[in-house]
Amino acid sequence: MDVKSVEEFDKTLEQKEHPTMVVIVAAEWCGACKRLEESVWKPFCTKKDAPPNVIRISDEVFPNTKLGQKTPIQYYPTVLEVTSSGTGEQVATPVKTPRSVEELRSLALTGVSSAETIDADRIPNAKLEPMQKGGSFLQTLHQTAHGVLPASVIGTLALYMQAGGKRSSSRKQKASSRRSSKRKQSNRRKQSNRRKTRRGYMFRA
Numbered sequence: 001m002d003v004k005s006v007e008e009f010d011k012t013l014e015q016k017e018h019p020t021m022v023v024i025v026a027a028e029w030c031g032a033c034k035r036l037e038e039s040v041w042k043p044f045c046t047k048k049d050a051p052p053n054v055i056r057i058s059d060e061v062f063p064n065t066k067l068g069q070k071t072p073i074q075y076y077p078t079v080l081e082v083t084s085s086g087t088g089e090q091v092a093t094p095v096k097t098p099r100s101v102e103e104l105r106s107l108a109l110t111g112v113s114s115a116e117t118i119d120a121d122r123i124p125n126a127k128l129e130p131m132q133k134g135g136s137f138l139q140t141l142h143q144t145a146h147g148v149l150p151a152s153v154i155g156t157l158a159l160y161m162q163a164g165g166k167r168s169s170s171r172k173q174k175a176s177s178r179r180s181s182k183r184k185q186s187n188r189r190k191q192s193n194r195r196k197t198r199r200g201y202m203f204r205a
Contacts, residue, residue: 001045003057009065013082013090018053022108023067023080023092027059030076036097044101051108067092081111 003009013021024041026033044050059076062068067082071092080092098104 001052001055003055004061006061006064009055009057009061009067012055013067019084020053020111021082022054022104023082024054024056025059025062025073025076025078025080026056027076030059032097033077036077040098040101040104044104047101047105051105054104054108066090079107081107 001012003012024036026036041056044054057065059073062073067080067090071080077097079095079097081095082090082092084090095107098107
């Protein structure tokens with residue numbers, strides 16, 4: 001079910017019929033969200049026996065909800081398993097993005113194991129503001145991957161890119177230095193040839 005308003009979302013999560021809810025936070029500009037919609041969300045919604053405890057909400061509405069105010073989103077799409085704690089407080093756990101209707105159905109019916117959850121320390125820039133349009137290459141990589149890569153992988157990629165940039169800059173400097181050296185050598189040869197030519201004329205005279 002698509003939730004369009006803050007009131008509808010909060011009311012849906014406060015119901016007691018389904019203690020566990022699956023929330024998909026998606027953005028219109030996100031390519032991965034569009035692929036998820038076509039390959040998983042739309043087919044899931046057409047199933048007559050689709051579990052009713054799965055809802056989708058836009059990135060523009062979610063931050064204004066009660067849950068959204070305490071659950072910053074770092075990438076899109078984000079899938080949350082929302083449960084109630086002993087005090088009645090809603091607890092949102094980021095989980096891996098389902099890649100098929102069957103995976104989404106299984107998530108809705110049985111929940112996830114600890115191996116399928118995504119810890120905060122595995123999310124890059126977890127303390128930063130939610131990702132905006134035109135983010136960095138690494139952020140875009142998250143969108144394209146339909147999920148989250150381990151922080152170790154992201155860190156390695158970042159270091160590789162930085163090192164690559166330094167190597168590229170170093171190569172440019174070396175190439176520029178070689179060109180400058182060749183120009184100086186060429187100028188020296190020309191000057192030497194001119195001197196030899198002048199001396200030859202003077203000698204013949």
